[in-house]
Amino acid sequence: xxxxxxxxxxxxxxxxxxxxxxxxxxxxxxxxxxxxxxxxxxxxxxxxxxxxxxxxxxxxxxxxxxxxxxxxxxxxxxxxxxxxxxxxxxxxxxxxxxxxxxxxxxxxxxxxxxxxxxxxxxxxxxxxxxxxxxxxxxxxxxxxxxxxxxxxxxxxxxxxxxxxxxxxxxxxxxxxxxxxxxxxxxxxxxxxxxxxxxxxxxxxxxxxxxxxxxxxxxxxxxxxxxxxxxxxxxxxxxxxxxxxxxxxxxxxxxxxxxxxxxxxxxxxxxxxxxxxxxxxxxxxxxxxxxxxxxxxxxxxxxxxxxxxxxxxxxxxxxxxxxxxxxxxxxxxxxxxxxxxxxxxxxxxxxxxxxxxxxxxxxxxxxxxxxxxxxxxxxxxxxxxxxxxxxxxxxxxxxxxxxxxxxxxxxxxxxxxxxxxxxxxxxxxxxxxxxxxxxxxxxxxxxxxxxxxxxxxxxxxxxxxxxxxxxxxxxxxxxxxxxxxxxxxxxxxxxxxxxxxxxxxxxxxxxxxxxxxxxx
Numbered sequence: 001x002x003x004x005x006x007x008x009x010x011x012x013x014x015x016x017x018x019x020x021x022x023x024x025x026x027x028x029x030x031x032x033x034x035x036x037x038x039x040x041x042x043x044x045x046x047x048x049x050x051x052x053x054x055x056x057x058x059x060x061x062x063x064x065x066x067x068x069x070x071x072x073x074x075x076x077x078x079x080x081x082x083x084x085x086x087x088x089x090x091x092x093x094x095x096x097x098x099x100x101x102x103x104x105x106x107x108x109x110x111x112x113x114x115x116x117x118x119x120x121x122x123x124x125x126x127x128x129x130x131x132x133x134x135x136x137x138x139x140x141x142x143x144x145x146x147x148x149x150x151x152x153x154x155x156x157x158x159x160x161x162x163x164x165x166x167x168x169x170x171x172x173x174x175x176x177x178x179x180x181x182x183x184x185x186x187x188x189x190x191x192x193x194x195x196x197x198x199x200x201x202x203x204x205x206x207x208x209x210x211x212x213x214x215x216x217x218x219x220x221x222x223x224x225x226x227x228x229x230x231x232x233x234x235x236x237x238x239x240x241x242x243x244x245x246x247x248x249x250x251x252x253x254x255x256x257x258x259x260x261x262x263x264x265x266x267x268x269x270x271x272x273x274x275x276x277x278x279x280x281x282x283x284x285x286x287x288x289x290x291x292x293x294x295x296x297x298x299x300x301x302x303x304x305x306x307x308x309x310x311x312x313x314x315x316x317x318x319x320x321x322x323x324x325x326x327x328x329x330x331x332x333x334x335x336x337x338x339x340x341x342x343x344x345x346x347x348x349x350x351x352x353x354x355x356x357x358x359x360x361x362x363x364x365x366x367x368x369x370x371x372x373x374x375x376x377x378x379x380x381x382x383x384x385x386x387x388x389x390x391x392x393x394x395x396x397x398x399x400x401x402x403x404x405x406x407x408x409x410x411x412x413x414x415x416x417x418x419x420x421x422x423x424x425x426x427x428x429x430x431x432x433x434x435x436x437x438x439x440x441x442x443x444x445x446x447x448x449x450x451x452x453x454x455x456x457x458x459x460x461x462x463x464x465x466x467x468x469x470x471x472x473x474x475x476x477x478x479x480x481x482x483x484x485x486x487x488x489x490x491x492x493x494x495x496x497x498x499x500x501x502x503x504x505x506x507x508x509x510x511x512x513x514x515x516x517x518x519x
Contacts, residue, residue, distance in 0.1 A: 244351030
């Protein structure tokens with residue numbers, strides 16, 4: 001069969017006159033409506049108005065024009081069904097072989113600041129999705145195009161055979177149902193509103209980026225999906241891969257953790273992450289110092305790590321990596337100096353990701369999967385301020401200790417609970433983690449691990465805890481390690497015992513009032 005009749009009705013008219021001229025040369029009759037018909041006629045293209053074909057005028061400001069049996073009959077009729085064809089002939093219905101439709105710009109309209117509801121409602125397309133779905137249902141015979149990028153392939157196939165092949169029609173039909181699904185989802189989300197009590201979570205709009213080699217382990221299958229609505233955001237999903245093997249499941253998770261932590265710092269900072277926990281973090285006015293000190297916190301754990309920095313990666317850092325024989329799985333940062341990129345590309349087994357300027361997405365939501373369900377929460381992007389700190393001990397923290405505690409608090413937010421962070425400001429101005437205890441079942445165990453990992457570097461440090469201390473035992477370990485000040489949320493029924501223990505040792509303690517569990 002060959003394509004004899006096409007229906008064209010588009011909101012986005014990019015390339016439509018050029019396409020229609022080519023269809024006309026191929027002796028394909030064109031039906032059209034409203035503004036599209038005018039555009040085509042003004043370009044000298046012969047068009048039959050849908051209202052002339054149906055014998056029914058466009059009405060109600062164009063709200064009713066293509067919702068007619070002569071349109072949908074021509075789309076839905078099975079070409080090999082004698083009864084369908086007989087009924088079509090009886091009612092003067094001709095077959096529509098090609099549909100070219102794109103929808104009213106609803107999402108673009110509601111994205112405008114201060115758009116009135118009346119304006120948004122008028123951009124809800126009814127006839128367009130109806131025609132698309134009718135045509136797509138009958139893809140065995142009807143070609144339906146909703147993507148401007150498919151115009152060229154469409155013309156190529158028609159010119160070659162007078163028709164399109166079934167594989168292409170099936171592919172186009174799938175695009176239709178995906179598009180109308182997302183379109184309806186955008187409308188329902190708009191009408192529901194962000195604060196509606198009957199909120200529904202629909203993840204169907206996520207688009208597959210790639211199939212991964214495997215998941216957390218080689219026997220698990222995995223894929224990477226992105227939310228197309230976050231395309232302007234600075235995150236690991238939108239980062240540009242400049243070099244290296246395909247990202248793994250664990251690479252992506254760890255890179256996300258490292259990037260979101262390094263975003264917390266205004267000063268130049270470096271973060272080393274291993275198995276979704278920081279193993280070294282430092283900030284300094286000198287980026288190179290921050291990089292070197294972050295690595296030296298725990299070079300053994302940093303083997304095979306993920307590195308994030310909040311400034312462009314330099315040749316000096318690449319040279320340091322070579323000198324220290326550092327093995328890193330991945331580096332993610334705003335940009336790479338050309339010379340640094342050239343040097344790093346000589347490493348076959350490193351991935352290099354460029355994000356562009358960093359920014360925190362304060363509206364981001366976190367999703368966690370459980371068997372049979374999904375947990376959704378606002379991301380923990382809380383920015384603690386110094387004035388929120390409440391001193392609860394006799395000893396008062398000095399300005400340096402407060403600066404150290406604010407640094408440690410940021411690291412704590414991005415460390416698996418139970419989390420304990422030791423940190424210290426050095427004489428050269430670098431603030432660095434001196435001990436990290438993460439993911440333990442008891443808080444005192446995390447404190448003991450931080451003490452063990454930090455060793456001789458800990459004395460004089462401050463300590464941050466992601467939640468309150470249920471018992472004074474962690475304070476005892478902190479004192480043995482040489483901790484001088486502690487930041488914690490407070491709120492335990494034994495706060496008085498914890499404070500008393502800190503007073504006994506002369507340790508300054510402040511309450512932040514903010515718990516930072518990360519599971």
